[in-house]
Amino acid sequence: MINALGRPQTVLLLGGTSEIAQAVVAAWARTCRPLVVLAARPGPRRDAAAAHVESLGLEVEVVDFDAERTEEHPALIDAVSREHDIDVAIVAFGVLGDEEQAWQDHAAATRLARVNYTGAVSVGVCLADVMRRQGHGMIVALSSVAGERVRRSNFVYGSTKAGMDGFYLGLGEALRGSGAGVLVVRPGFVRTRMTAGRSPAPLSVTAEQVADAVVRGVARRDELIWVPAPLRGVMSGLRHVPRPLFRRLPL
C-alpha cells in the first residue's frame, strides 16, 4: 500500500536501469524501504542496477523485460502482481537515438517508436488492468518536455514522447475513480547517460531533481508535474509561438 504520506511498499521499475528510475528509488530509500521489482533486459547493466538498489539497503527482485517485446508484457506484469500489490509502477524506459539519423533511417525511427510509444502503451494497458483490480496504485510515466511542442531538432523522439504523454494523460482520466492514478512527469533536459555529450538546454536538471519531484508527486497524488516547475510557464508560452517564428528560435 502507499501510506497516508505517500510512501510505497512495492515499486515496479519498467526500464530499471534508467538513471532516473534509480534516482527515484534512492530518494525513497532515504525515507522508507520499498521492495523494488527491477524489470529490464538481462545483462551487466541490469546487474549493476540491481546491485545499486541493494546497496541502498532495499530488497530487489529482478525480472526480464524488453520494451519492444510487447507480446510478453501482459504475462510479465500479471506475474509480478500475483506476488505483490504494485503500489507504484514507473515507466522509465526510452531511447533518444541520433536525431538526424532517426528520421532518415527506417530501422532507427521505428525502433524509437516501438520502444518509446508502443512499448509505453503496452505496459500502460497492463498496469491499468492490474491497478483497477487492486483498487489502488500509481503509474508514473516519465514523459518529456520534448513532447509538449515537437521541435525540428529531435522530432522523432519528440513525437514518440508526445504520443506517450497523451496516452498516459488519457489513461489517468480513464482511471479516475478506480483507486489507481497516473502521474505524468515532464522533465526538461536531464543530464544523464542518455544525454551525455549533448550541450544542456536552459533549465536542465539532474536525475536526482526529477526523482525528488516524482517522490513528492506520488505523495501528493499529482497528475502532471514539470521538472523544474518553471518549465510549465515556459512551455505554455512556446506552445503558442507561431510556426515561422518557432523555427527560428535556437531550440
Next chain:
Amino acid sequence: MSEQSPGKGSGQLAGGGRMLAGWGRTAPTVATTRRVADGAAEVAELVRRAGPRGLVARGLGRSYGDPAQNAGGEVLLPLPTRIEHEPDGRPGTVRVSAGTSLHDLMAELLPRGRFVPVTPGTRYVTVGGCVACDVHGKSHHVAGSFGRHVVSLELVLADGSVHEVGPDRDPELFWATVGGMGLTGVITSAVLRTIPVESSWMTVTTTRHPDLDSVMEEMRTGDRDVTYSVAWIDTLARGRSLGRSVLTRGEHARRDELDTSAAARPLVAPGGARLRVPPGVPGGLVRPLTVRGFNEAWFRRAPRHRTGELQPLAAFFHPLDGVADWNRLYGPRGFVQYQCVVPDRAADTVALVVDRVARQGHASFLSVLKRFGPGDEAPLSFPMPGWTLALDLPARAGLAPLLDELDRLVAAVGGRVYLAKDARLDPARLPQMYPRLADFRSVRRRVDPTGVFRSDLARRLGL
C-alpha cells in the same frame, strides 16, 4: 438514526466499486461495498463468498487511517441499528447490532437513565468499530477501554460459522477480536454493560495551565478522584509556554445538581450536528497561522478556574460532533492523527514529543492529553498505564520524517501508536510497539488461515 451516512469522504462509482477513505482522507482506495440488511446469516453468506482480496467490515468511517478499507476487495457496510434492552434478563445490559452508532445507542439509553460505558471523542462510531478498535474515552483511568464492558460478541468467522465469544467463552478469540481491527471475523452484535446516570448533563471543572509540567502534575495527583478528565494542549506554544493547556474534568450531574432549566429536561438525547462544512469551502484552511490564532483564542477564552459548570453531555464529550464533516477543513490532501501512549515512567517523552512538534511548526489544532489506567488483555489493544497524546496534523511535506522521529522516541520508552488512528507507521516498528503481536497472529492463523479478513491496514502493516 444518525445524521451521518457511512463512509464520508467516499463516493459510489460506476461498476460497483466505491472509493473509501478514512476520516483523515489520506489514502483512498476502491472496494466493492456490500450492504447488509439483516444479521449474522447474511454476513456469513457474504463471508463464504468473499473474493481473493478478502473482506472487512466498515462502520461510520471514523477511523482516521485505513482499517475499514480493502482495496480491490469487499467492504461490508454497517448492519442496521438494533437495540434490545436487558437481553436474557440481565439488568443494565443491552444487545446491539454492530452497526449501531453510539449516537443512536445514547438516544435509547439516556431516557432510561443509562449511558454508554465508554465513549470516544465522537459518538458517530459504531459498536462494532468500538470493539474492533477497543476505544477509550476520558474515563479510561477509571473505566478502562470498551472491551472491558463487553459481555459477549456474536462473531462470523472466516468459514462462515457464527460464534458467541466473551471473556468467559473462547477468551483467546474474544480478546484478539477486541482491538483486532476487524481481522478475526465480522462482529455482528454485542452485549454491553451500561452505566446508570441521573441526568444527561455534566458538571464540569475547567482549569487553565501555563505549561505542560503544571497540567501533568495536576492530572497525576487529581485524576484518580474524577471520572472524566482530558487536557487540551496548544502544541504551537513554545518556550516557557510549551504545553500550555486547558484541563477539563467532569462528572455526570446528579438530579439535585441541575439548575431549573436543566431540571426541566434531565434526560435528553444529544441532537445532531448543527453545522455542516459547506461544499464550497476551500481545503487547506488548517495552516500554522490559522491554527495558531485559533489555539490562542481558545486558550484565552477558557476560564482560569471554574467549577461546577453544567454542560450538556454532547458539549462535554463530543464538541467536534457539532460540525459535520469537519475533516474537510484539512483539504483534499487530508490529515493524520498521531496518537501515542508512553508509560508513566516516561512522562518526559510527552514533553519531548510536544517540543518536537512545536519546533517544526506543524500545525495541530488543540491536541489531547490524557492519563490511561491499566490496559486489558487484548494483544492489540492500545491503552497502557501512562500518558496518551493525540495530535491532528495536516498531511504535508516534512510530516513523515517528524512522525518517524516521534515513533522512535515513543518506541524507545516502550510506548506505541494507536492503530485506529495510524495511517503511516513503518511496519518494521510494529512488533516493538505491540510485543504481543505474535499472540494476535496465532489466533488469526487459527480462525482465518487463508486470510479472508483483510484490510488496507492489514496489508500495509503486515498484521
